[in-house]
Amino acid sequence: MRFGRAPRQVRAVNDVSFAVPRGEIFGLVGESGSGKSTMARAIAGLLALDGGTLTLDGRDISRPVEQRERAVIKRIQMVFQSPEATLNPRQTVRQMLSRTVKALTQRRGAALRDRVEELARLVHLDAALLDSYPSGLSGGQRQRVAIARAFAGDPDIVLCDEPVSNLDVSVQATILTLLADLQQRKSVSYVFISHDLGVIRYLADRVGVMYLGALVEVGPVDRVFAPPFHPYTETLFAAMPTLDRPPAAIRAQGSMPSAAEIPSGCPFHTRCPRFLGEQCVTQEPPWRQPVAGHAYRCWIPPDELARIQRPIWVQSTREKDAMMRSAEETA
Numbered sequence: 662m663r664f665g666r667a668p669r670q671v672r673a674v675n676d677v678s679f680a681v682p683r684g685e686i687f688g689l690v691g692e693s694g695s696g697k698s699t700m701a702r703a704i705a706g707l708l709a710l711d712g713g714t715l716t717l718d719g720r721d722i723s724r725p726v727e728q729r730e731r732a733v734i735k736r737i738q739m740v741f742q743s744p745e746a747t748l749n750p751r752q753t754v755r756q757m758l759s760r761t762v763k764a765l766t767q768r769r770g771a772a773l774r775d776r777v778e779e780l781a782r783l784v785h786l787d788a789a790l791l792d793s794y795p796s797g798l799s800g801g802q803r804q805r806v807a808i809a810r811a812f813a814g815d816p817d818i819v820l821c822d823e824p825v826s827n828l829d830v831s832v833q834a835t836i837l838t839l840l841a842d843l844q845q846r847k848s849v850s851y852v853f854i855s856h857d858l859g860v861i862r863y864l865a866d867r868v869g870v871m872y873l874g875a876l877v878e879v880g881p882v883d884r885v886f887a888p889p890f891h892p893y894t895e896t897l898f899a900a901m902p903t904l905d906r907p908p909a910a911i912r913a914q915g916s917m918p919s920a921a922e923i924p925s926g927c928p929f930h931t932r933c934p935r936f937l938g939e940q941c942v943t944q945e946p947p948w949r950q951p952v953a954g955h956a957y958r959c960w961i962p963p964d965e966l967a968r969i970q971r972p973i974w975v976q977s978t979r980e981k982d983a984m985m986r987s988a989e990e991t992a
């Protein structure tokens with residue numbers, strides 16, 4: 662995915678490849694500007710691909726949304742960070758949901774009305790709110806409407822782009838619990854983007870780590886959250902509030918370069934706390950596979966990284982469990 666023209670052309674997503682099996686939650690993490698949203702928007706067909714392919718059950722769906730069949734569109738839905746951006750301020754919740762159900766399904770008349778009410782129940786939205794306008798809803802309620810809309814056509818994949826980061830902390834857990842519950846009940850797949858590694862650890866089955874538009878590590882959550890990990894992943898963990906503070910040296914140096922000037926060799930070499938030298942600057946590092954299914958792209962071999970890296974405790978995991986449980990009880 663590219664934006665703009667040379668010499669200021671931005672390579673927002675490049676050389677990224679992953680598959681999301683049915684019913685899996687695939688987490689996507691990386692600093693601001695690493696290409697996560699661009700990736701999700703490309704999958705949803707909201708941006709046209711400049712190269713590469715997207716397949717759904719083996720079928721090529723690389724075309725943008727205007728050129729996709731309705732049957733494909735309803736299978737891939739998206740939940741955004743700010744529901745405000747997608748909710749029409751001049752329509753009631755009922756009007757919006759009806760419109761979506763009509764666009765994505767054959768339901769009309771009573772079946773349509775029933776489906777709208779069923780969707781409200783699905784996301785625990787009080788039926789009385791169906792006749793409200795978005796301005797009359799809280800942030801959490803608006804996000805429930807956006808989620809109801811995403812589930813209107815019984816999707817197979819829901820792309821969640823920071824779905825709770827604009828919400829009040831007290832509401833975040835209830836929306837996360839709702840998303841987790843819907844995923845289980847409907848056995849859909851999620852591509853779940855979050856800055857919060859605690860949330861990723863709690864929700865995701867596998868995780869991909871992006872840096873400057875490239876995937877630098879991918880694997881099951883349990884593997885990626887323990888050494889050996891990519892030095893970039895290590896710095897992400899180090900930036901988290903942890904019980905066990907990592908040594909100060911395990912920090913990414915400086916700020917992320919512009920996506921218009923991606924460094925040669927390993928894109929992370931300019932900031933890497935484990936920089937080796939010349940080879941990191943001049944040659945693209947190989948993919949390493951500590952175990953089947955877990956891979957990271959670095960010159961340092963797994964046994965060496967495992968020896969020098971310390972386990973990093975993402976503090977929020979257990980607390981988040983407790984928080985989720987209490988949120989569930991309240992809900």
Ligand SMILES: Nc1ncnc2c1ncn2[C@@H]1O[C@H](COP(=O)(O)OP(=O)(O)OP(=O)(O)O)[C@@H](O)[C@H]1O
Pocket residue numbers: 664665671672673691692693694695696697698699700920
């Ligand atoms: N419409 C656009 N026009 C030009 N550049 C863009 C556009 N959208 C994204 N970019 C650039 O592409 C790169 C990736 O941006 P993207 O929004 O995908 O990152 P992100 O990982 O989602 O970041 P964040 O965590 O802040 O949401 C950035 O360099 C960004 O400036």
Ligand SMILES: [Mg+2]
Pocket residue numbers: 697698699822
């Ligand atoms: Mg984003």
